Amino acid sequence: MKKSLTLILVFVLCLSLPGISVAAHADNETVTLYTWAEMFPPEVLNAFEEETGYKVNYVNFDFDETMLAKLEAAGGGDYDVIIADDYIIERAVELGLLQKLDKDKISNYSNINPIYQGQFYDPQDEYTVPYGAGVQTITYNPALVSEPVNGYADLWKEEFKDNIALTANYRVMIGMALKILGYSYNTDNLDEIREAGNLLYELAPNIRLIKDDFIQDDLISGEVSAAVMYTSQVTMAKLEDPSIEIVYPQEGIGFGIMGMFVPSKAPNADGAHAFIDYILRPEVSAQCFEWLGYYCTNKAADDLIADEFKEFLVLPEEFKMEDMEMIGNISNDAASLQDEIWTEFKTLCGQA
Amino acid sequence: MKNRKRSGGNAAFLAPLYLFTVVFLIGPFVYMIVLSFLTRAESWGVVNEFTFSNYTKILKPLYLSTFSRSLKLALLVTFLIALTGYPFGYYMAKLPPKRRARLLMLVMIPFYTSSLMRMYGWIIIFRANGVLDKLLLALHVIERPLKLLYTYPAVVVGMVYALLPFMMLSVYSSVEKMDWSLVEAARDMGASPTKAFFTVTFPLTMPGLMTGVILSFIPSMGLFFVADILGGNKIVLVGNVIQEQLMKVHDWPFAAALSVVLMLMMTVMIWLYRKITGSSEMEGMI
Numbered sequence: 343m344k345k346s347l348t349l350i351l352v353f354v355l356c357l358s359l360p361g362i363s364v365a366a367h368a369d370n371e372t373v374t375l376y377t378w379a380e381m382f383p384p385e386v387l388n389a390f391e392e393e394t395g396y397k398v399n400y401v402n403f404d405f406d407e408t409m410l411a412k413l414e415a416a417g418g419g420d421y422d423v424i425i426a427d428d429y430i431i432e433r434a435v436e437l438g439l440l441q442k443l444d445k446d447k448i449s450n451y452s453n454i455n456p457i458y459q460g461q462f463y464d465p466q467d468e469y470t471v472p473y474g475a476g477v478q479t480i481t482y483n484p485a486l487v488s489e490p491v492n493g494y495a496d497l498w499k500e501e502f503k504d505n506i507a508l509t510a511n512y513r514v515m516i517g518m519a520l521k522i523l524g525y526s527y528n529t530d531n532l533d534e535i536r537e538a539g540n541l542l543y544e545l546a547p548n549i550r551l552i553k554d555d556f557i558q559d560d561l562i563s564g565e566v567s568a569a570v571m572y573t574s575q576v577t578m579a580k581l582e583d584p585s586i587e588i589v590y591p592q593e594g595i596g597f598g599i600m601g602m603f604v605p606s607k608a609p610n611a612d613g614a615h616a617f618i619d620y621i622l623r624p625e626v627s628a629q630c631f632e633w634l635g636y637y638c639t640n641k642a643a644d645d646l647i648a649d650e651f652k653e654f655l656v657l658p659e660e661f662k663m664e665d666m667e668m669i670g671n672i673s674n675d676a677a678s679l680q681d682e683i684w685t686e687f688k689t690l691c692g693q694a
Numbered sequence: 695m696k697n698r699k700r701s702g703g704n705a706a707f708l709a710p711l712y713l714f715t716v717v718f719l720i721g722p723f724v725y726m727i728v729l730s731f732l733t734r735a736e737s738w739g740v741v742n743e744f745t746f747s748n749y750t751k752i753l754k755p756l757y758l759s760t761f762s763r764s765l766k767l768a769l770l771v772t773f774l775i776a777l778t779g780y781p782f783g784y785y786m787a788k789l790p791p792k793r794r795a796r797l798l799m800l801v802m803i804p805f806y807t808s809s810l811m812r813m814y815g816w817i818i819i820f821r822a823n824g825v826l827d828k829l830l831l832a833l834h835v836i837e838r839p840l841k842l843l844y845t846y847p848a849v850v851v852g853m854v855y856a857l858l859p860f861m862m863l864s865v866y867s868s869v870e871k872m873d874w875s876l877v878e879a880a881r882d883m884g885a886s887p888t889k890a891f892f893t894v895t896f897p898l899t900m901p902g903l904m905t906g907v908i909l910s911f912i913p914s915m916g917l918f919f920v921a922d923i924l925g926g927n928k929i930v931l932v933g934n935v936i937q938e939q940l941m942k943v944h945d946w947p948f949a950a951a952l953s954v955v956l957m958l959m960m961t962v963m964i965w966l967y968r969k970i971t972g973s974s975e976m977e978g979m980i
Binding site for chain 1: 734736737738739754756759760763821822823841843844846922923925926927928929930935938939940941942943944945
């Protein structure tokens with residue numbers, strides 16, 4: 343009994359562990375796509391397979407960091423197309439894990455919306471094609487809020503006590519305080535970061551929860567009256583409950599871009615280029631972004647997006663580039679200080 | 695046990711196990727200790743420069759308070775698990791075999807789903823206007839929805855729930871193989887049922903309790919996802935800090951140093967526990 347019980351315990355423990363992803367396999371007929379789950383509608387992938395004869399091998403990661411660690415271990419091989427966040431692409435470029443795109447093989451390259459090009463992670467647009475962009479947005483339930491919200495500073499009001507949800511990204515959240523103070527998201531000035539930290543600590547009593555996934559559910563269910571969230575979540579919240587108000591904070595808008603790239607030793611670089619080219623077709627892009635819920639990075643696709651989605655998928659006309667700032671990498675000292683502030687802030691939220 | 699002779703064939707059977715242990719347990723462990731003394735690279739990864747700074751950083755009040763908070767939570771959770779799991783395991787072991795098997799099955803079934811899923815289940819129960827709120831409102835116990843989710847008690851409930859079966863099963867296994875004639879003897883000698891329990895049954899089932907305590911105490915220091923999901927990220931435990939260092943800050947050496955300190959701390963706690971309770975044997979483990 344004693345032994346068998348131990349065995350059963352070990353067995354059930356193994357069962358309840360989170361899943362482990364399967365390694366990629368590679369040849370010239372397969373395009374190994376490595377990105378988060380559910381980045382493409384299945385019919386788009388099927389149509390690509392049918393038209394080109396390539397087989398798509400879709401491999402998932404949960405976090406950008408996992409992707410970079412695996413790509414580094416594979417020496418830039420194993421995968422053909424990767425989609426990941428801007429800041430991690432900058433690191434991957436530094437490590438020499440990307441190859442320059444052969445734009446002759448991407449006939450639809452000119453469809454890209456130039457707003458999303460020439461950014462810090464790829465200033466010359468040599469390595470990447472943007473695939474979706476998001477901005478940090480304040481959302482609130484007007485039924486639960488007395489007066490309209492215009493910017494981040496309004497979240498500090500007494501009426502939001504224990505009623506705000508935040509995303510769990512410390513750069514975005516400390517960035518919120520930095521923006522109120524008129525500083526850059528990417529400042530390496532430790533005094534500015536400390537000042538922002540002190541301001542953020544005052545927000546603690548208003549915080550009900552901090553998390554990355556499904557934050558829109560808490561806004562819809564009435565668990566919180568306001569939330570700071572990402573674009574795809576805003577889209578889902580609005581589709582579920584159209585009465586929810588969206589605010590682009592007056593202090594400035596932070597945004598992020600997801601980029602497609604081909605690793606330096608991709609086993610099937612031709613297939614990878616064919617895939618990128620296919621996705622850049624206006625009608626395919628429109629289909630993808632309606633599914634994905636991020637801002638459309640394909641200018642030619644903007645007009646094809648159905649009216650019900652347009653409000654969330656096409657960047658508002660009044661957006662000016664100078665009001666927007668991308669969140670890039672900062673020095674280790676700045677990052678460590680921000681993380682300490684963030685840990686302290688979360689602890690304060692738990693005690694408030 | 696010690697005197698039993700082992701035949702040569704046994705060694706061949708054990709070889710894969712030893713190899714597995716060396717490759718997947720000792721290997722990563724040594725790697726982690728080495729990593730904890732290295733320096734973080736400016737952009738990504740680590741550089742081979744020896745430093746103590748990862749350990750001195752832990753001495754900051756921010757991280758020390760995180761350790762003490764985790765410890766407090768783990769002790770509370772383990773205490774609650776022992777309080778509820780021991781009687782359950784005891785009761786289960788004394789049932790007739792058929793009902794016992796059924797009950798055992800019921801304890802195991804939740805393990806068929808991922809622990810993450812089970813935590814999301816608690817969200818449905820605890821959230822505003824969720825199952826519990828609706829029930830209490832219908833029964834007129836409360837007048838407006840309670841804010842139960844994303845609180846400290848919610849995290850405690852989640853952890854107790856996640857780890858309770860370990861206590862139940864180890865106590866069960868201990869009680870089940872106990873020699874009941876000893877209890878009868880105590881009763882014959884005039885001990886009351888309570889006295890017989892505390893002088894005979896309880897000491898004899900101590901190994902089971904001990905295993906249960908260790909199996910619930912150790913994970914409760916590191917179950918960061920419960921604090922994430924049910925605590926709304928506001929209850930910061932050592933596990934959460936380690937995860938954040940790995941995934942967001944990319945400071946692997948500091949994460950390794952935190953893990954090493956966490957393990958040392960747990961080793962000391964277990965040693966203390968064995969010292970105090972005087973038990974050396976663990977049920978179903980060693």
